Amino acid sequence: MKHEKFNITGMSCSACSSRVEKAVNKLDGIDKASVNLLTNSMQASYDENVVSEQDIIQAVVEAGYGASPAEGGSQKQAGAPQKSASDIAKEEMKSMKHRLIWSIVFLIPVMYIAMHHMFYEWFGIPVPEGFQYVFHGDENAITFAFTQFLLILPIMYLNRKYYVNGFRNLFQGAPNMDSLVGMGSMAAALYGVFAIFRMSWGMGHGDWALVAQYSTNLYFESAGMIVTLIDIGKYLEARAKGKTSTAIEKLMDLAPKQATVLRNGVETV
Known part of the structure; x- marks a missing residue:
């Protein structure tokens, strides 16, 4: 059983975090997925032989939100440093300020x-x-x-x-x-x-x-x-x-x- 943390974007209320949890928990091979709205993150325990990291990300995207492996995740983009939750939060706040x-x-x-x-x-x-x-x-x-x-x-x-x-x-x-x-x-x-x-x-x-x-x-x-x-x-x-x-x-x-x-x-x- 693998335990991994994901950064989740696009959540605005507790209904959003509940929807992400339900979308991931219904996947085969998922032992438990828990979403934290305050930190915009998700902890997931899953069987690598049944479901992959990309399958989990795709489930979150289909639910209407964004997802990426947290710092230290197994998938990293070649030639690009992986963003931490803090970096993502700063980018979102900058975008939000521009929009406001x-x-x-x-x-x-x-x-x-x-x-x-x-x-x-x-x-x-x-x-x-x-x-x-x-x-x-x-x-x-x-x-x-x-x-x-x-x-x-x-x-x-x-x-x-x-x-x-x-x-x-x-x-x-x-x-x-x-x-x-x-x-x-x-x-x-x-x-x-x-x-x-x-x-x-x-x-x-x-x-x-x-x-x-x-x-x-x-x-x-x-x-x-x-x-x-x-x-x-x-x-x-x-x-x-x-x-x-x-x-x-x-x-x-x-x-x-x-x-x-x-x-x-x-x-x-």
Whole structure:
């Protein structure tokens, strides 16, 4: 029986770790697989004659996540040093920070366009006349809505993993947090697209009441806000986990590497 550790990527909640465990444990030859969400790792005991390391990795990938042998694993890429869990965590946090920054960059103009009248009414923030000329009023409803739609597309693309992983897990009968986030954001975006078509129909038929109804009930900013807020939470969580892991590593380094013991009157290192 072989015991091996794997790095697991893409997990976001306890439902994810449970899904990975179930996917691996159902393989023939697996004695036990245990996933740790905090360290994004999995310990597996298996019979090498029945199941291989690659079979385990493939099972995790088919479940919608990433897997690789941990440092010291049996399979190493030729000419490339194997990444430790710490290295993988740093790469994920760097990618997460990049995604968060650009999501906020595109979200700010969306929020201003969608809520400029509220900013003026609530906080007295003046709205430039040129801005009002382009985006304010029922006659500008299509421009008002379509501009928001174009601005949330980069946000949705940057956070596409929520939609890809979320809907894939949903269709496989194992929804997780990504499924909730993806469904909420996608529903808001699709409703906004439907509203654009309704406003266009209203303008073409002179039904300005219909245009006003849908122009005041757009939720494009919600589609971008949902995933951006989740990104903020995940980034803060990743930072906290990184600091905790570093503290644990430093604590372990305090343990002496050698000890001198007295056995039968003889000191032995």
